Amino acid sequence: MSDSLSRPAPSSRTVIPIAVAEESVGLYAAHQKIYPRSVSGTFARWRWALVFATQLVFYGLPWLEWGQRQAVLFDLGARRFFLFGLVLYPQDLIYLTGLLVISALLLFLFTAVAGRMWCGYACPQTVYTEIFMWVEEKIEGSRNARMRLDREGLSAEKLVKKWFKHVVWIGIGLWTGFTFVGYFSPIRELGMEFLQTRMGSWEVFWVLFYGFATYGNAGFMREQVCKYMCPYARFQSAMFDRDTLIVSYDTARGEPRGVPTKAMAAGAAARGDCIDCKLCVQVCPTGIDIRQGLQYECIGCGLCVDACNIVMDKMARPRGLVRYATQNGMAGRWTARQVLRRVLRPRVLIYTGVLLALCAGMLISLVVRTPLKVDVVRDRASLARIAEGGQLENVYRLQIMNATEQVQRYRIEASGLDGLHVASDPVVEVAPAQSRWVAVRLQLPYGAAPSGSHKVNFDVRAEGGEGGGVSEQAMFLVPR
Numbered sequence: 207m208s209d210s211l212s213r214p215a216p217s218s219r220t221v222i223p224i225a226v227a228e229e230s231v232g233l234y235a236a237h238q239k240i241y242p243r244s245v246s247g248t249f250a251r252w253r254w255a256l257v258f259a260t261q262l263v264f265y266g267l268p269w270l271e272w273g274q275r276q277a278v279l280f281d282l283g284a285r286r287f288f289l290f291g292l293v294l295y296p297q298d299l300i301y302l303t304g305l306l307v308i309s310a311l312l313l314f315l316f317t318a319v320a321g322r323m324w325c326g327y328a329c330p331q332t333v334y335t336e337i338f339m340w341v342e343e344k345i346e347g348s349r350n351a352r353m354r355l356d357r358e359g360l361s362a363e364k365l366v367k368k369w370f371k372h373v374v375w376i377g378i379g380l381w382t383g384f385t386f387v388g389y390f391s392p393i394r395e396l397g398m399e400f401l402q403t404r405m406g407s408w409e410v411f412w413v414l415f416y417g418f419a420t421y422g423n424a425g426f427m428r429e430q431v432c433k434y435m436c437p438y439a440r441f442q443s444a445m446f447d448r449d450t451l452i453v454s455y456d457t458a459r460g461e462p463r464g465v466p467t468k469a470m471a472a473g474a475a476a477r478g479d480c481i482d483c484k485l486c487v488q489v490c491p492t493g494i495d496i497r498q499g500l501q502y503e504c505i506g507c508g509l510c511v512d513a514c515n516i517v518m519d520k521m522a523r524p525r526g527l528v529r530y531a532t533q534n535g536m537a538g539r540w541t542a543r544q545v546l547r548r549v550l551r552p553r554v555l556i557y558t559g560v561l562l563a564l565c566a567g568m569l570i571s572l573v574v575r576t577p578l579k580v581d582v583v584r585d586r587a588s589l590a591r592i593a594e595g596g597q598l599e600n601v602y603r604l605q606i607m608n609a610t611e612q613v614q615r616y617r618i619e620a621s622g623l624d625g626l627h628v629a630s631d632p633v634v635e636v637a638p639a640q641s642r643w644v645a646v647r648l649q650l651p652y653g654a655a656p657s658g659s660h661k662v663n664f665d666v667r668a669e670g671g672e673g674g675g676v677s678e679q680a681m682f683l684v685p686r
């Protein structure tokens with residue numbers, strides 16, 4: 207029987223022949239550990255400057271005092287947020303929303319101008335990875351020493367070095383977790399509770415959670431967070447254009463690459479400036495080769511620029527074979543000045559305009575903001591009733607929130623119906639940055655208004671002027 211006859215007759219459906227490879231190919235590549243080589247240079251110094259600046263702010267801010275309290279505190283339990291002189295309540299959520307919108311716009315603007323430089327210099331993942339790698343290098347040695355240590359079998363030296371490294375990493379992680387929790391729970395009290403081993407279970411949970419997240423992300427996950435977990439890496443390409451600054455390899459100048467030879471030195475062969483030393487690959491924290499063009503894994507840290515500049519200096523060639531450039535700039539061989547001139551393009555101007563308008567709006571609204579909030583709730587337990595003296599009475603609960611740093615005395619008045627007046631104590635004292643619930647009785651002479659619901663106003667005003675005043679609406683019920 208011929209081969210063709212042994213097969214089933216072709217059906218009306220199209221059968222696509224599948225070639226079966228002899229070797230099966232895995233869908234997932236095993237993770238290769240990256241051993242970045244340390245490098246010095248302009249951009250490495252900038253990275254460290256940013257590490258110091260961001261960590262100074264993060265670790266230092268919760269210890270700052272403002273008057274008698276922590277300067278920056280998000281007191282979730284008491285539902286108050288302190289930002290230096292500002293006291294915000296959940297009712298001020300609009301400011302938080304504004305802040306988030308401003309942050310998002312800033313990121314858009316920054317990405318349009320300078321690509322992933324945020325990732326390379328200031329993102330917490332990058333910053334903590336940098337710190338953890340520094341610790342690793344101090345304990346385990348240079349790139350080659352670390353690779354050797356990982357290759358060799360178990361030894362006392364290896365055990366001690368690894369153990370010491372992890373202890374320091376965990377220490378940094380836990381300190382980071384403690385600081386993070388210190389933004390939500392007064393950090394000095396938290397420190398005392400820790401020393402007296404009486405920290406609350408939620409606080410312990412968050413310190414451990416955040417601490418081990420730092421340890422895991424900066425110690426083990428590292429570049430994988432940037433490659434596979436960070437959503438920003440995925441959508442940023444939509445914000446890039448041909449005038450966005452990215453780290454680029456100058457192919458026209460570098461190729462054909464090759465190891466320099468004596469013949470080359472004599473000018474016998476036309477070779478590019480890249481000597482294929484791979485130093486730019488070895489220093490890359492995400493382990494990519496920038497000479498292969500723009501890759502989404504590139505975090506724009508500029509370390510390959512530093513590495514290549516060192517090589518170019520040694521080869522007595524001009525710096526900048528790998529450099530920050532734009533696609534247009536690279537294609538048109540533009541000067542740095544020409545590249546920078548393109549920064550002010552329409553997309554950047556629009557982002558900047560919207561950003562400035564939003565910032566101005568937020569600022570004005572904060573300046574003219576009344577440092578008093580009032581919530582009115584009808585007392586559901588008591589409907590309208592006849593009080594002493596033939597007065598019709600409605601009872602309310604008022605939450606008065608003092609957003610100043612001084613004790614305030616507030617006077618409560620009612621308006622909206624002839625003869626309406628406050629029958630309970632009209633003056634309420636509220637401590638600085640505190641809120642207080644008070645029961646307020648409104649009375650109206652019987653028969654002064656027809657039956658039904660009537661709109662009335664609570665006018666709450668601070669005595670002395672600086673505490674501000676607000677007017678809140680409520681319904682006054684007149685039964686049949």
Ligand code: SF4
Pocket residue numbers: 455460479480481482483484485486487497513514517527528
């Ligand atoms: S560091 Fe510069 S010269 Fe060396 S391989 Fe990279 S691009 Fe080429």
Ligand code: SF4
Pocket residue numbers: 326453486489490491492493494495496503504505506507508509510511
């Ligand atoms: S390619 Fe260069 S700029 Fe990009 S991540 Fe690697 S070292 Fe940083």
